Amino acid sequence: MSPIKIAIIGAGPAGLMAAQVLCEAGYAPTVFDSMPSAARKFLRAGRGGLNLTYAEESTLFSSRYFEAEPFLLPALKTFSPESMRSWAAELGFETFVGSSGKVYPLDKKAAPLLRAWLQRLKSKGTQFKMKHRLVSWENDTWKFQTADTLQEYSFDKVILALGGASWPQLGSTGDWVKILENKSLIINPLKPANMGFNVSWSQIFKEKFSGTPLKNVTLNFTDINGKTHSKLGELLVSENGVEGNLIYTHSKLLREKIEQNSPLTLSLDLFPHRTEEKLKQQLSASRGKQSLSAFWKRLGLSGVRASLLREVLSKESLADAHLVAKTLKEFPLTLDSYRPLKEAISTAGGLSFENLDTHLMLKKFPDVFCVGEMLDWEAPTGGYLLTGVMGQGKQVAEALLKSFE
């Protein structure tokens, strides 16, 4: 084993991937984490099915990282979606591509995969120091708060993999911001990504429909650059507003738009497979003695869709077939604001790439590297986050190995 002292601070997927590359090359990194066990967010991701990556053409894949794409390319070059699948397979977990292109382990679980990964790391010489919270970094001294003492360490190389600040109960609290701000590094404000938005639903609507999916709707809006977006998908009505895939996919653009001007009214097509003409014609037919609800129901207009109409139209207007048809095709969904960072799936903002060289080393502090969600990039859900953070862990570890040659 090499005597070079390498610390990895943060035992999330980014830090663990760096540890894997280093220990497999004969180094013995020490992984520090404030939590009692490693990769709690990765574990939590398993509850939703552990979407490891996305099977799609590489230029489309890299475009999912928005403006940060050029900074992510080296990570994706060394760790592509195919590499993610091989990595899982080497640990004994075959993966499959779901109908949408999302890639999951066969059992869709994170715990068995994480167990196998940690076992592999330990068997190859990675040390773990849990319940060690990084509280300061002065010159070459790194201070960690443990249950009862403040412990000081010095290292030859340090990889910071401290995560963002969403779901802080899982360990990533963003408290590294203060530590790195003291070093005069550029840190862009941490913001929610892949989050829900607040909508002022009526009490009756939220009581009845909170948790209800709204399938097969098209979301239409124009972003801050004047580009129009139109996407068919599914969103979820929540107690506070809306969330779900269709919303998360556009959360960056919607966040930017709402920051420019709030509230933000989007247009939802609640019947994308029927034209307004057709709807008008159907809604104008005679309903005889049927109640309006029964008549609508026969046309397929019931449940959450029918109640959405009642959220925006007066009782009298509901009988106006033309207005109802128009509203179904261009339902005004008003987003008041976005949900807080602590509830978001991931974090936007963070340590700016301006601080880093092409190997993700701090220009001001050679020997200190930064990877993962703590850096200023974001991507939609779909496995892009895990692929990006693990790719960066691998990228940095490979750069370190090269520097040791």
Ligand SMILES: Cc1cc2nc3c(=O)[nH]c(=O)nc-3n(C[C@H](O)[C@H](O)[C@H](O)COP(=O)(O)OP(=O)(O)OC[C@H]3O[C@@H](n4cnc5c(N)ncnc54)[C@H](O)[C@@H]3O)c2cc1C
């Ligand atoms: C509910 C949920 C579901 C998700 N599902 C998916 C999914 O299916 N697919 C996908 O691609 N992504 C998913 N993600 C996102 C993904 O889990 C994260 O992007 C990823 O875990 C980030 O990896 P990281 O290693 O950069 O940071 P983290 O996983 O956040 O790890 C950072 C580590 O640093 C430690 N730490 C922080 N501060 C300190 C400190 N001061 N001292 C010591 N240790 C510290 C933390 O305890 C933590 O263990 C999901 C996230 C959530 C919340």
